[in-house]
Amino acid sequence: MDSIYIHIILLALIIISSIFAVSYARVIRGAIILGIVSMLVSISLFLLSCPLAGIFELSVCSGLITVIFISVISLTLPPDEKQRKVNSVSMMKKMVLLVLLVLVCGFSLYMLDSKNITFVPLMQNVQESIDTRDNIWNLRHVDLIGQALILLTGLFAVVVLFKKDKNKDKK
Amino acid sequence: MSVENILLFKLYIIATPVLFLVGIYAIMTTRNIIATIIGIEIMTKGVTLLLASCGYFNGRPEMAQSFIIIMIVVEVVILTISAGLIFNIVKKHDSLDTRNIRNLKG
Incomplete structure (x- = not known):
């Protein structure tokens, strides 16, 4: 069992970098940060004793998907400043949605905590090891x-x- | 499960829906198709982590691994198809705005 702090730091980094990935106006930066998120997720998978899935995540999601994203972005015309302003959703709407999502998240976490989950149910008919x-x-x-x-x-x-x-x- | 494991499991249960919600937020607040797909990718990252953590705390990470590998394949296919769609949309409308593809014609 690894130290719990490594998991906490990794999860915090994953959430923060994913917020950065979606909040950048330039999608190329978002795509690159998405690659970093995939890399952090693959480290988490290694720690959760899923090395094969970690390798897949690292090579496919962090490598291939980032390359596909960058090639798509480079082959499409970048939007000019005027177009970018038209495309952006108003700040007010964004804030309302954010508050709504935080409320939903908080409520669901409260419900989860009140259930006091301490185990994952075992799947039936699965052979051991x-x-x-x-x-x-x-x-x-x-x-x-x-x-x-x-x-x-x-x-x-x-x-x-x-x-x-x-x-x-x-x- | 030990106390440390329960704490870690709860941590993952809390963190993965947050990732999912970040993806939903990205989809709801953007009109750029590429940014929408980035949101979908982040949602799948949350699901991947939840699957891996459930497998780990269940004591059967092999099962979770096979599901994650299948999910990654599906993820790549989704991205490839959406890349083709983006090319066609840009060719037709000369813009990445999702409002251009709201109306169904045909």
């Missing part, structure tokens, strides 16, 4: 079919969305 690879390939193989279908859907969507308009080229 089964390896992650065995778990994925043998126990949850239906999920793998779903995963393959989702990947194929993504592939199909990318082919359709990035297809060149032939009629436009003829004109």
Whole structure:
């Protein structure tokens, strides 16, 4: 068991950096900070004895997703100052939403605390100390079919969305 | 569970909905499509952490790991499709404003 302070510091850093990621007007900064959030989450996953998930998070979410975000941002036109002002939601509305969300969060945390949760219910029909690879390939193989279908859907969507308009080229 | 573990578990239970709410706040307060997707990503980070913490305190992190890996794959597919959609929206409307795509036509 690691020191509890490491977890507290990591969680605080994750929350603060995610707030920074959403509050920047320039999305490129937000995308870079999102990569940092992913990196911190992967450290948390390592501490929570999920090393495989941590590696996935670090390589895919912190690496690939940040690269995709930056390439999307660089390929789209940056909004000018006038457009940015039009796009931004009024400060008053933002504040009202923030107060509302804090109230909802506070109420739900109060309810959670009053329930005095001290355990996570065990899942039924799960073998003890089964390896992650065995778990994925043998126990949850239906999920793998779903995963393959989702990947194929993504592939199909990318082919359709990035297809060149032939009629436009003829004109 | 020991007292320290219970405290840590409660900490994760408190922190992960906060992350989820930060994502919802980002989606509600922006009209930029890319910022909206950043909000969705932050929401999934919260869910990932909650899954990992539940697996850890349950004593079965292997189960949580497999779910997290599946979720990461779904996350990447969502992002790739939304990148394609963003390209098409920018090509059509020359802007990243979500108000341009509110009306359904067809």
